[in-house]
Structures are given as C-alpha cells and as structure tokens.
Amino acid sequence: MLRPGVSTPPPPTSRPYLDAVDRNGRGQARYELTSFFATPGALSGFVADIAGHFASKLPTVDAVVGLDALGFVVAGALGQKIQKPVILARKAGKVAMPPEDVVKTGSYADYMAVKAGAAEKELEMRRDLLRQGMKVIIVDEWIDTGASMAAVTRMLESCGVEVVGIGTLQLTEGRADVADDLYKRYDVFAANRE
Numbered sequence: 001m002l003r004p005g006v007s008t009p010p011p012p013t014s015r016p017y018l019d020a021v022d023r024n025g026r027g028q029a030r031y032e033l034t035s036f037f038a039t040p041g042a043l044s045g046f047v048a049d050i051a052g053h054f055a056s057k058l059p060t061v062d063a064v065v066g067l068d069a070l071g072f073v074v075a076g077a078l079g080q081k082i083q084k085p086v087i088l089a090r091k092a093g094k095v096a097m098p099p100e101d102v103v104k105t106g107s108y109a110d111y112m113a114v115k116a117g118a119a120e121k122e123l124e125m126r127r128d129l130l131r132q133g134m135k136v137i138i139v140d141e142w143i144d145t146g147a148s149m150a151a152v153t154r155m156l157e158s159c160g161v162e163v164v165g166i167g168t169l170q171l172t173e174g175r176a177d178v179a180d181d182l183y184k185r186y187d188v189f190a191a192n193r194e
C-alpha cells in the first residue's frame with residue numbers, strides 16, 4: 001500500500017500525461033515514475049503546461065533550476081522549450097568544486113526520512129551560477145512533504161535569487177504542511193491541482 005490514509009484525487013482530464021504516472025502501488029514508498037518519462041508525449045505535455053502557466057513571466061526568467069534526480073529531466077526539457085539555461089541542484093558531495101564555491105541547503109528530512117527512516121538529504125549548487133537579482137523557475141517531478149523544495153528556495157534566496165515560480169507534476173495534498181505553505185507563498189504550477 002502506498003501511504004495509507006492519503007487519498008490522491010483523480011487527475012484533471014485535461015492533463016492526460018498524468019495517467020502515465022504508475023499509481024498502482026507495489027508496496028514501495030513511492031509511485032513509479034520511469035513509466036511517465038517513457039510515455040511518448042508525457043514529458044513534453046507536462047513542460048508545455050509549465051511554460052503555459054508561467055507564460056507572462058517567461059521574458060524575465062533567467063534560468064530553470066532542477067532538483068536531483070528526476071527534476072533534472074524536467075528541467076532539461078523545460079529549459080529546451082523556453083530556451084533558458086538549466087541549473088542543477090545536486091545531491092550533496094556531487095559538485096566537484098572547493099567548499100567555498102558551493103552553496104548548500106543544509107540537511108533536511110524529506111519524505112523518505114520521515115516515512116521510512118532513511119538518512120536526511122542535502123542539495124548543493126555551484127555558487128558562481130547564481131547571482132543577486134536573478135529570477136528562476138524551479139522544477140521537480142514531485143513535491144511530497146515539501147522539504148526538498150523549501151530547502152532549495154531558502155538556498156536560492158540566501159544568494160539573492162528570486163523564485164518566480166515552481167513547477168511540479170504532483171504536489172501531494174493533505175499531509176504536507178510545508179508543501180501547502182509553498183503553494184501559498186509561491187506561484188506554483190502543480191499538474192495534479194486545478
């Protein structure tokens with residue numbers, strides 16, 4: 001069973017690509033998303049909707065930020081579509097730069113740590129890719145507790161970067177106080193929502 005007690009609303013019918021998410025729980029802690037990326041048209045439909053949602057802001061957007069790992073795929077596709085650079089927030093230890101050239105989120109408990117007792121997570125970016133006043137859209141395939149996205153927004157804002165929006169396939173409803181807070185504080189396109 002996947003997270004008993006948490007109901008997932010049926011996907012909006014105008015977003016057929018949501019059907020490509022494998023929601024048939026196989027006893028794992030998460031839905032299976034490799035099928036989403038393997039479905040023709042799903043990723044392009046998703047990023048077209050993100051681009052559509054943020055259309056009026058795109059002229060001022062400097063870059064797309066993607067979260068390790070599946071968020072990278074989304075960021076790559078969106079960056080190509082809107083012709084903006086892609087900046088990656090990598091899992092800790094992966095940016096091959098001296099510590100002073102790396103900006104980190106600090107460790108946080110994501111859904112795996114909360115649910116399954118896994119280790120806390122940390123993301124990091126190259127400092128020289130960020131500049132004061134820069135505007136970004138952050139994308140990830142999934143926002144669950146919201147801890148990862150909240151940590152990245154804090155990291156970016158600490159560098160003077162403005163988060164003009166967040167795009168995700170699914171923002172989990174109901175249990176996610178941090179995620180719900182993100183939804184209130186930022187312009188969020190979540191494909192599973194209205």
Ligand SMILES: O=P(O)(O)OC[C@H]1O[C@H](OP(=O)(O)OP(=O)(O)O)[C@H](O)[C@@H]1O
Nearest residue numbers: 068069070110111143144145146147148
């Ligand atoms: O809202 P949260 O509780 O922080 O969880 C959401 C995060 O968890 C997943 O990453 P994960 O590292 O598990 O998977 P991935 O490497 O397959 O992207 C997902 O891609 C989000 O980044």
Ligand SMILES: Nc1ncnc2[nH]cnc12
Nearest residue numbers: 029030031032111142144
């Ligand atoms: N693929 C997924 N399925 C369910 N919950 C998740 N939380 C983060 N990724 C998830």
